[in-house]
Amino acid sequence: GLYKEKFRGQFHFSPKRGWTNDPNGLVYYNGEYHLFFQHNPYGRGWGNMSWGHAVSKDLVHWKELDVALHPGPFGPVFSGGAVVDQENTSGLGKPGKPAMVMFFTGARAWSQYLAWSTDGRSFQKLEKAVVPRINKDNRDPKVVWYEPSKQWVMVVYVERAHEQHSMQFLTSPDLKDWTPVSSINGGAGRDGYLFECPEFFQLTVEGSKETKWILTGANSEYAIGNFDGKVFKPETERLNGQRGRDFYAAQTYSNEPKGRRIEIGWWRTHTDREGMNFNQSMSIPLELKLERRTEGLRLIRRPVKELExxxxxxxxxxxxxxxxxxxxxxxxxxxxxxxxxxxxxxxxxxxxxxxxxxxxxxxxxxxxxxxxxxxxxxxxxxxxxxxxxxxxxxxxxxxxxxxxxxxxxxxxxxxxxxxxxxxxxxxxxxxxxxxxxxxxxxxxx
Ligand code: FRU
The missing domain is CATH 2.60.120.560 (Exo-inulinase; domain 1)
Incomplete structure (x- = not known):
């Protein structure tokens, strides 16, 4: 039966049926952890990319809901992040009901689009792209709030020239109107360092009051540095976030109620076989910390406490x-x-x-x-x-x-x-x- 399949992860999220890859729009909203995910609702292989949707109250037990975002005139719905617009900067919220605002790539013309919800169940989209294509492939917008300048910051992957990777930074007062402010080189080719699915967040160094910003690419390689609201200045070389097999496109929760930095990655599994109607899964949720170790500041990953x-x-x-x-x-x-x-x-x-x-x-x-x-x-x-x-x-x-x-x-x-x-x-x-x-x-x- 469903969820009892031979190679169905029993404490890892996977969709009831169809394909999944990247986790998308990880956000805590109205008492629920939302997990959107790259999804093909119609087959076990990649295709028809949509945002599947699941919710959890404890990060451990997940309930899959209807597909949240379907392909449209903008093409398939590729990866991106979500925020809660507490102050209603976008005007998309209702009195007492801040909007959950999601950003995704419309893959037809590599532009970034906005979708929102005020109940966590039904979704609307702005028709026009909020960030039209900058250069070649652009994808995977991740948005964070920058308190000192009271602005939103978007980081989006931009292919500068063939297989020349970069992460583009943009700012916005209202989540709709975006201005490019800086760009950081991410290396080249398959060994590209900052290649697709950027994640960008601030952490306090454990045992101190010092804060740092961390920028990662899809393979979890990362740099630690400083950010002034416009420019990210790395202070480290590229560092390894994981040394396993097929953990990819990880993203962290925005608006986490306990202020933790919690990450879920796509765990590429071998689930396309033996009659199973679903394929691929998510990792367990991980809590990230920034700690000073013998070799310097490092990103630390531990299983979340809730798994106990x-x-x-x-x-x-x-x-x-x-x-x-x-x-x-x-x-x-x-x-x-x-x-x-x-x-x-x-x-x-x-x-x-x-x-x-x-x-x-x-x-x-x-x-x-x-x-x-x-x-x-x-x-x-x-x-x-x-x-x-x-x-x-x-x-x-x-x-x-x-x-x-x-x-x-x-x-x-x-x-x-x-x-x-x-x-x-x-x-x-x-x-x-x-x-x-x-x-x-x-x-x-
Ligand atoms: C990473 C990725 C993203 C893209 C998505 C499409 O796995 O290639 O860059 O948005 O998958 O499914």
């Missing part, structure tokens, strides 16, 4: 030593959906291996590398104590290491019949200080 509500059974293991040929302490487990939290000192061991339902997660203590299903992250883990958090769903693993410094989403269709876990050490003795395995329940009922 899915724990329905806890298996807790005390301190233990692991060495070659020691018995598997997890041998009695029989589990499908799991959250695993592990802390260990590698000691003299060369490797510590956690096997999650047939998928090896290998920590190499000699090189401080993490390898999952053949994907290796050789940075940026430190020597000594390691903390791992692993979420395992039918479509793969999301792994957090280095206390959120290293995020490795790895998509893999896990064999339903393998429900075992094991942990072992190779080449020496490792000490586990804490190990908890939580059985998770499905978000679909």
């Amino acid at each position: 509500a899915l724990r329905n059974k806890t298996y807790s293991y005390g301190k233990m030593k692991l060495k070659d040929n020691s018995a598997n302490p997890l041998s009695s487990l029989d589990i499908e959906l799991a959250e695993i939290r592990l802390e260990f000192e590698p000691g003299t061991a060369k490797e510590v291996v956690l096997n999650v339902r047939g998928v090896p997660v290998i920590y190499n203590a000699v090189k401080q590398e993490l390898t999952i299903d053949g994907v290796t992250a050789s940075a940026p883990l430190q020597k000594g104590k390691q903390k791992l958090i692993i979420y395992a769903d039918r479509t793969g693993l999301e792994v957090f290491a280095g206390d959120g410094l290293l995020f490795m989403p790895v998509n893999i269709n896990i064999k339903p019949e393998i429900r075992s876990l094991s942990i072992s050490a190779r080449g020496g003795t490792a000490s586990v200080s804490d190990l908890k395995v939580y059985q998770l329940e499905s978000i679909w009922d």
Whole structure:
């Protein structure tokens, strides 16, 4: 039945049927987290691009609603963001009912359009583009409020010349009338640094009062810097936001009620098979923080706290030593959906291996590398104590290491019949200080 399909993520959002790619218009409005998404309602492949729509009260359980934005004279509806116009700068709100304002790319002529809603259920569009095409491909508008100048800021991807990427900044007093103010070079070709789906937001450096702006592209590479309302000045080189497989086009929530910076990405999964009528999924929601680490300021990703509500059974293991040929302490487990939290000192061991339902997660203590299903992250883990958090769903693993410094989403269709876990050490003795395995329940009922 629906939501019970063999490779349907049980705690990851995916549409009932049809294709999805990027998350769009992530915004908290009227007591709900809205998740719009690039959607083909009519097939399992990319096409007929529309904004699908789902809502959640807790970021964990999602209810899919009717398609919010359909293709029109402007062409297919490509990606973009949304804001709540609290002060009714646009005049699109009603007394006591601020408008939710969405920006999308009309892909026929690469122009940016505006849509809005005052109830979170029905949507209207302005007929004319608010930002006509600037140069070649323009897409994926993301809008934020800049308090010091009381202006809206849009960042939109613009292809300057063939495969020459840039992010264009524009400002507006009212969300309708936009003025280009600056542009930043994003590299070239497939290795382009700031290529499509910009995300732009401010964070306070943990433990200080200092704030910084972060600009990212679709592959999660990012720069940290300063913004004066018009020009973004990066202070870092391009940095890696993730080192996994197929996490793309992530976007963060605007108007998050607790002031958190919460991100959801498109998690490209292998769900186009075995008779399933839907394809692709979203990542779990992640909380972003800006922290000062050994290597400098870094963006940190952790699973949102709300996911703890899915724990329905806890298996807790005390301190233990692991060495070659020691018995598997997890041998009695029989589990499908799991959250695993592990802390260990590698000691003299060369490797510590956690096997999650047939998928090896290998920590190499000699090189401080993490390898999952053949994907290796050789940075940026430190020597000594390691903390791992692993979420395992039918479509793969999301792994957090280095206390959120290293995020490795790895998509893999896990064999339903393998429900075992094991942990072992190779080449020496490792000490586990804490190990908890939580059985998770499905978000679909
Ligand atoms: C990224 C992307 C966006 C575009 C959308 C179309 O995955 O290519 O740039 O708006 O997908 O579906």
